[in-house]
Amino acid sequence: MTLEAFNRGAAIGRILPIFAGFAPRIGATADVQASPFRGVLLEARPLRRDDGKDRNLATTKTMNGEQPTRRDFLYIATGAVGAVGAAAVAWPLVHQMNPDASVQALASTEVDLSPIAEGQIVTVKWRGKPVFISHRTKAEIQAAEATPLRDLPDPQPDSARVQKGKEQWLIVVGVCTHLGCVPLGHQGDYKGWFCPCHGSHYDTSGRIRKGPAPANLVVPSYTFTSDTMVRIG
Amino acid sequence: MSGPSNFKPKSAILQWTERRLPILGLMHSSFVAYPTPRNLNYWWTFGGILSFCLGVQIITGIVLAMHYTPTVAGAFESVEHIMRDVNYGWLIRYVHANGASMFFIAVYIHIFRGLYYGSYKEPREILWILGVIIFLLMMATAFMGYVLPWGQMSFWGATVITNLFSALPGVGPKIVELLWGGYSVDQPTLQRFFSLHYLLPFMIAGVVVLHIWALHEVGQNNPAGIDVKSDKDTVPFTPYATAKDNFAMICFMIFFAWFVFYIPNYLGHADNYIPANPLQTPTHIVPEWYFLPFYAILRAIPSKLGGVMAMFGSIALLAFLPWLDRAKTRSARYRPLFKQFFWVFVIVCIGLGWLGSKPAEGAYVIASRILTAYYFIHFLVILPLLSYYEKPAPVPASIADSVLGNQPLAPARVKGSR
Numbered sequence: 001m002t003l004e005a006f007n008r009g010a011a012i013g014r015i016l017p018i019f020a021g022f023a024p025r026i027g028a029t030a031d032v033q034a035s036p037f038r039g040v041l042l043e044a045r046p047l048r049r050d051d052g053k054d055r056n057l058a059t060t061k062t063m064n065g066e067q068p069t070r071r072d073f074l075y076i077a078t079g080a081v082g083a084v085g086a087a088a089v090a091w092p093l094v095h096q097m098n099p100d101a102s103v104q105a106l107a108s109t110e111v112d113l114s115p116i117a118e119g120q121i122v123t124v125k126w127r128g129k130p131v132f133i134s135h136r137t138k139a140e141i142q143a144a145e146a147t148p149l150r151d152l153p154d155p156q157p158d159s160a161r162v163q164k165g166k167e168q169w170l171i172v173v174g175v176c177t178h179l180g181c182v183p184l185g186h187q188g189d190y191k192g193w194f195c196p197c198h199g200s201h202y203d204t205s206g207r208i209r210k211g212p213a214p215a216n217l218v219v220p221s222y223t224f225t226s227d228t229m230v231r232i233g
Numbered sequence: 234m235s236g237p238s239n240f241k242p243k244s245a246i247l248q249w250t251e252r253r254l255p256i257l258g259l260m261h262s263s264f265v266a267y268p269t270p271r272n273l274n275y276w277w278t279f280g281g282i283l284s285f286c287l288g289v290q291i292i293t294g295i296v297l298a299m300h301y302t303p304t305v306a307g308a309f310e311s312v313e314h315i316m317r318d319v320n321y322g323w324l325i326r327y328v329h330a331n332g333a334s335m336f337f338i339a340v341y342i343h344i345f346r347g348l349y350y351g352s353y354k355e356p357r358e359i360l361w362i363l364g365v366i367i368f369l370l371m372m373a374t375a376f377m378g379y380v381l382p383w384g385q386m387s388f389w390g391a392t393v394i395t396n397l398f399s400a401l402p403g404v405g406p407k408i409v410e411l412l413w414g415g416y417s418v419d420q421p422t423l424q425r426f427f428s429l430h431y432l433l434p435f436m437i438a439g440v441v442v443l444h445i446w447a448l449h450e451v452g453q454n455n456p457a458g459i460d461v462k463s464d465k466d467t468v469p470f471t472p473y474a475t476a477k478d479n480f481a482m483i484c485f486m487i488f489f490a491w492f493v494f495y496i497p498n499y500l501g502h503a504d505n506y507i508p509a510n511p512l513q514t515p516t517h518i519v520p521e522w523y524f525l526p527f528y529a530i531l532r533a534i535p536s537k538l539g540g541v542m543a544m545f546g547s548i549a550l551l552a553f554l555p556w557l558d559r560a561k562t563r564s565a566r567y568r569p570l571f572k573q574f575f576w577v578f579v580i581v582c583i584g585l586g587w588l589g590s591k592p593a594e595g596a597y598v599i600a601s602r603i604l605t606a607y608y609f610i611h612f613l614v615i616l617p618l619l620s621y622y623e624k625p626a627p628v629p630a631s632i633a634d635s636v637l638g639n640q641p642l643a644p645a646r647v648k649g650s651r
Contacts, residue, residue, distance in 0.1 A: 094411075097411050097412070097414050097421075097425065098410060098411050098414065099410060099413075099414060099415045099416065099421075100414065100421070103414070103415045103416070103419075103421070123512055125511070125512065127415070127416035127417065128415055128416055128417035128418075128419045128511060129416060129417045129511070130511065130512045174512075175417075178396075178537055179392070179393040179396040179397065179537075180392040180393060180395075180396035180399075181389065181392065181393065181514040181518065182512060182513060182514040195514075196514060196516050196517065196518075197389075197393065197514060197518050198532060198593050199592075199593055199594055212532075212535055212536070212537060212540070213537070214536070214537045214538075
């Protein structure tokens with residue numbers, strides 16, 4: 001490293017004080033300690049920079065390795081640009097794994113409710129997953145509404161899981177919130193659903209009551225397009 | 234990989250090549266002249282057997298990929314096509330499917346051998362950690378391979394295992410969608426699993442090279458667990474280790490062939506001959522046998538995140554073993570207490586495997602919890618305490634002594650070495 005280059009580098013540390021703090025760790029110390037200028041007193045002198053302007057930069061008298069050099073700045077700047085570039089290239093490679101446009105396009109399903117008898121649960125496919133449509137009996141609705149919230153691991157009133165005036169229709173995603181198995185209807189201690197994989201019990205509102213699952217069966221967004229038609233998604 | 238080789242080929246052409254690429258010298262110094270401890274027993278042959286298993290899986294796998302179709306509509310049928318139509322397809326697929334089990338049998342023996350003889354201890358920590366990485370890659374490869382036939386167990390195994398990541402707070406569900414490439418296990422999932430299942434064995438091969446490199450740098454451990462001190466302690470790799478490895482490998486192949494030809498579906502699940510149905514979960518989901526102990530740990534913890542963490546933690550813990558067991562004596566042969574705890578640990582692991590195959594209810598859950606607790610206590614409490622409180626038995630002065638010590642007429646024995 002030339003003396004001139006060293007002085008220029010020292011100058012950058014003052015012009016851009018932000019680099020003064022961390023640059024020495026990246027090689028300046030080793031560089032300076034190995035250089036023949038270590039500990040040499042420098043005289044203040046005008047310095048010619050590449051832009052052709054003269055400026056008096058050398059107010060620092062000692063070279064103790066604390067000052068970053070121009071080369072350190074270049075290393076860090078190059079490294080930073082390289083890191084940003086690598087991240088920019090990596091993102092498409094990661095994001096291509098996310099659900100693509102054709103998968104997202106299949107996001108809604110329409111179902112005719114008229115053939116579903118009271119007390120019956122039908123399973124329809126929505127976004128590749130099963131959705132349970134339960135036509136609940138009076139007793140089932142009553143059981144769901146009468147359950148005190150303090151008995152629930154994931155407290156949610158039945159009224160928040162069905163639409164007002166349509167209490168007989170419970171529509172939930174048929175995927176156990178534990179590890180994704182499909183629970184079996186009208187089974188378990190609460191006569192709602194029972195997951196055979198790891199033993200989670202759900203009630204007639206699809207709420208978790210017992211077992212390892214942490215949350216209630218998910219209620220998807222849906223709208224009644226008529227009295228007997230529902231659109232899920 | 235070990236020291237300078239003075240290997241010099243006889244033919245002029247090979248000498249010409251060797252001056253430009255000393256690959257024969259490298260092979261010679263690594264697998265012919267390489268000094269191995271003279272007391273190695275048959276438990277040391279599983280490294281070679283594992284290399285054989287990897288080779289078998291790669292060769293049969295490449296062939297299967299020539300006939301397999303990675304689509305939701307075609308995967309199951311293409312596997313049946315391999316079994317019925319492709320010439321020797323049944324053989325190649327059964328070798329590949331049973332080969333995975335054989336690979337895990339060999340790797341578990343290899344791991345327990347390392348645990349028994351203290352092969353993870355200084356200076357073999359990096360060697361051991363590379364081994365743990367290979368084990369993790371093997372598990373990922375085996376899991377994705379099991380999904381490819383697209384049977385019921387394939388589909389629901391993939392669903393349960395990918396859902397493990399949904400336990401992560403906050404980002405969990407997003408990560409699962411990223412893994413699936415959709416809102417459930419479906420076509421994008423199958424296709425990427427096929428791609429990765431093809432890639433990972435070559436990554437395993439790469440880490441195996443590092444594993445062998447590290448091994449040849451620090452030298453093999455041995456049943457006495459003491460360092461090589463002189464030439465008397467070693468024999469050349471060829472013919473001694475080569476012959477022993479070959480004999481063990483042939484025995485292993487007979488065992489392997491017995492499965493392939495007589496009970497090819499014994500280690501599989503009948504449910505996987507039913508095509509995948511996303512709307513119906515089989516009544517009893519079980520992973521392949523080699524994952525059962527970890528599955529038991531997953532189910533033993535009554536919280537989703539806790540179970541997932543315990544399962545991954547039980548594997549990650551192995552990487553820290555060199556710093557949990559600080560005892561200076563390597564081999565269990567000279568550690569009377571450690572030896573007993575080792576065998577208890579082996580029984581606990583087998584017990585966890587058995588419990589993993591049982592439904593998660595009643596007494597099975599309680600037993601799983603007790604054994605899971607013991608698994609962690611073994612590593613986190615028993616081993617650190619033994620390091621300080623156990624009084625090891627006297628260790629022989631050299632490997633030669635440990636081999637010849639009990640023979641009264643041993644001529645090689647140095648006077649007064651005991």
